[in-house]
Amino acid sequence: MISFLALATLTLAAKVRLPHMIGDHMILQQLTEARLWGWAQPGRTVRVTTRFFGRDLTQTVKADAKGRWLIGVKTPQAGYRPYSVTFDDGNGAVTIKNVLVGEVWVCAGQSNMEMPVKGFGNCPTESYNDDVAESRDYKAIHYVKIPASMRMTPQEDAPCQWAEIGPKTVGDCSAAGYAFAQMVSKVLDIPVGLILANKGGTRVESWLDRDYLQTKTQEPLDSMAIVKQFGEEYHRPLLWGNGTFAPILNFTVKGILYYQGCSNVGDPAGRYTQRLKDLVEQWRRDFRLGQIPFYFVQIAPYWYGDNKGDWGPKLREQQFNASLQIPNSGLVCTDDLVYDYEREQIHPAQKRQVGRRLALQALNKTYGMKEFWCESPSFKSMTIEADTCYVRLQNLYDAINRYHDIEGFEVAGADKVFHKAKAWHYWKPGNDPRNESIAVTSEEVKQPLYLRYAFRNWGPGNLKNGALLPLFPFRTDKE
Structure with a gap:
């Protein structure tokens, strides 16, 4: 009984709790009301203190009946000055440090977006050593990797932490995402944050939510039925979105970068186009930030068991058609970014060029720099x-x-x-x-x-x- 009472007392006196994404080294989206959130005792008032404009500014929010709270804080123009943010519910303050303000982009999709700067086993990237050598010049690029996990219901948190780019951390960042961030950071002279929420081998259905899958598809939604139909876990519908993408939806971002499609090769004509379009609508709805930019990558040539077959380009055709239907979007062609010896390599090495082409889309369309030519013919x-x-x-x-x-x-x-x-x-x-x-x-x-x-x-x-x-x-x- 004494131990139980002691535990109850400690629980009641617990400090405010933050999701892992709200932590040291994070980058907040500039010139907006960036959302911060967490948990406290139900009904408890949480004080959030920032110093973005040269003085302490404290805002308050009350935890709801389930202990959840969410607040928007006004952010300044991007810059390299590090800030701190303090959260206090009366049971003890929690302060996060080295917070930068810049541009925040999500890196979503399957393995060609997940592929890190250091490459996969037997799948190298061609710029690894250069990226390590130059990494100290890009320490204002920070990233957070959401662990790929499957869940039957949407998750509110995931074990992760922000990392500042440097020789020891650059290798684990998305290669395409990092090349995008390098170019945007250099051209705009601002910090860039990357949220890596992806999983190798996933289909577009892996990221669509239960309501959509239930009403618009024939995908199994019972856990046993999912496992029975999809022996390869990365092909499973619903689960990856719930476990890997749902935890980031409260974070305020600028836009989404997406590289996925290989696992949907062979889909009937028009189906991938429609489902990708609907996925973008779902994500925009759930981020609650309007029609945020969506820039995505056309899958590269690959033999798919038959060099002369056409099911690969038919999926590329569906991606091209989706680019015509999705507002505020852009598609990157990668038809030239494979070497002849890579015809049986699903992870081509030239990821730096992929990221730079995504950056051209953003610089031209999102940041209004029309002097950058971004469109393929x-x-x-x-x-x-x-x-x-x-x-x-x-x-x-x-x-x-x-x-x-x-x-x-x-x-x-x-x-x-x-x-x-x-x-x-x-x-x-x-x-x-x-x-x-x-x-x-x-x-x-x-x-x-x-x-x-x-x-x-x-x-x-x-x-x-x-x-x-x-x-x-x-x-x-x-x-």
Whole structure:
């Protein structure tokens, strides 16, 4: 009885409790009301003290019947000055230190977003040593890794801690996310925070919530049924969103970076497009921050057991279609970011370029720096004369990277059997709509009807625009 009373007394006198995300070295979103939250005794008043504007500012919030509380604190313009924040419910103060104010981005998706600067086993990145050598120049980049875990219900907290970039910590940061943060931090001259909430091998359904899965899909939602249907745990629906993403939804962020899709290759036409669009709507709803930016990565070429198959590019096509339907979004093409020897490597080494292309999207669209060219070229229209297709592209930035030796095009006639084609830059004076186009022909197809570009599991093209960004794979034939 004495021990029980002692324990009860200690519980009643416990200090205010914070989620792990609210801790030393965290970065708060600038120029907003950043949300802070935690737990205290039900009905208890929590005092939150900041010194962002040169003086102590204390705000109060009362814990609800379940002991939860949440408060918004006004943040200043980004800068390198470290701050502290103190929380006190009368049972003892808790102070967190080295808090910076900057831009905060979520790094979501599967293993190509999770892939750290130091790489995976037998999956290296090509910039690891350079990143370690340069890491002291980027100590205003901080990150927090949410442990990948499965839960049947949404979690409010996860064991994690913020880390400041340095030689000993940079290796564990998302390689694509870190390259994004490097470029944004350098260009804007501000701190950048990364929230790594991802899991290798997950499908888009792994992150959708129960209500959506129950009403819009046939995914199993009973725990035993989930395990029975999906032997590979990373393919399981619902659970990863509940365990790995739900704990971050109170945090105030600028936007979301997303790299996922390999595990949805083979999905029926249109299904991935719709579910990704709906996932973005779900996350925006749950962050309660409006239509925050969503920049995502098209999956890279990979053999998928058959180099000549087209189920990989069909998923890339769904991603491209999603980019046209999701407001305030942008898609990064990675068709050129694989080496020939990586055709059977699902984790290509060139992650620095992926992150930089994501940064181009953000710098241009979110931060208004239109001087950065961020768009890959894409198909606009095609005309056919005799045995030649004339292809017009958009987002060229007034240039293509080559006049000759263009690879990746295929043409087909009425039989829809595609043959490798010769392509070259075509231009002539006058008002002809084909003045600036790509001419494509194949000796094996005398009456072409259909055109494809880089539309094989493994068959990257080499055509780029004036920003040296690769042409999105496409096809003109419709099933």
